[in-house]
Amino acid sequence: MTSADSSTSAGPRLLGPAEVRSLAASLGLRPTKQRGQNFVIDPNTVRRIVRAADLAPAGETVLEVGPGLGSLTLALLAEGHRVTAVEIDPLLAGALPGTVAEYAPGQAAALTVVLADAMAVSADQLGTPDACVANLPYNVAVPVLLHLLEIAPTMRHGLVMVQSEVADRLAAPPGSRTYGVPSAKAAWYADVRRAGPIGRNVFWPAPNVDSGLVAFSRRPAPETPATRAEVFAVIEAAFSQRRKTVRSALARWMPDRARLDAVLVAAGIDPTLRGEMLGIEEFARIAGASHQALSPPPADAT
Structure with missing residues (x-):
């Protein structure tokens, strides 16, 4: 048995520093800061x-955004998961199936590649993923995650x-800095x-x-007659002047x-509090009270 046969029979192989650089060289790829490629x-x-x-x-079925050269993709496939990989770079999107075929031939059919911008990808393109595991592009991580959710x-x-700073912000509870x-x-x-730190030396090129890691578990949205957009408008207004009371900020x-x-009275909110003290339930109550106050009264029954 040749060494190649042995590596194939042993199952999926993962990418190390030499393999990553070799794949990049074969594609003529130079990582760009514009697309957050680390x-x-x-x-x-x-x-x-x-x-x-x-x-x-x-x-x-795992949604992966920004699979790049396939390091995390191969690790997911190696554990028996199906992967829908959303990649904005046509060069990387086109190369990923070939990389999987080489390093994890038995799992190639479990990969779906979607050439799209994760900020604008549609529900139809994603299908019905069960989970999201991804190294998100750092410059757009928050809007991408919110869009996918x-x-x-x-x-x-x-x-x-x-x-790391974005992880802190995403996981921060009300009242924290x-x-x-x-x-x-x-x-x-x-x-x-928060689910742990990641060192800089595991990337190429090393980021500055x-x-x-941020873990999330979906739960039902707060009950409110307001729409999500109405609740988000209240959130944005409340933090637009962070040091002011919620009455002044709104x-x-x-x-x-x-x-x-x-x-604010109808929502049960103390107007002297600052927005940073309110949780999502409180923001939903404010939006809900506004929605009801601005809604026309029901027509009298005849």
Whole structure:
């Protein structure tokens, strides 16, 4: 048996530093900061990420954004999961199936590649993923995650790698220094927590920032007559002037002070609190009270 036969029979192989650089060289690829391309070159790191994602042993359909050269993709396939990989770079999207065919030939049929911008990808393109496991592009991590949570309701849980400071903001509870718009909006969809740090030396090229893992578990949105967009408008207004009271910060959102006061009373919100002290349930109550105050009264029954 040749060494090639041996490696194939042993199952999927993962990418190390030499393989990542070789694949990049074969594609004439130079990682760009514009697309946040920092490729993981440490097999132990992708194994750790897959373990921390707590995926079902029987296998799940996993959404991966920005698969790059395939390091995490191969680790997911190696554990028996199906992968839908969303890649914006045509060169990388075109090369990924060939990489999987070479390093994990037995799992090639479990890969679906979607050439799309994750900020604009549609629900039809994603199908019905069970989970999301991804090294998100750092420059757009928050809007990408919120977009995916919005359009993929079957995505019950996930684990994403983001810039460490962004991980802090996404997982921050009300009242903390890092709590803000990303924290509150993410809480509309899911319970979010920090799941550990990632060192810089596992990437090529090494980024200039630290990285962190964020885990999320979807839960029902707060009950409110308001729409998600209405709730998010309240969140954005509340944090637009972070140091002001919620009554002052929401004045631009609802200039009529008498009506605003009535809405806060109806929502049970202390107007002297700052927005950073309110959780998603409180923001939903404010939006709901506003929605009801602005809705026309029901027609009298005849």
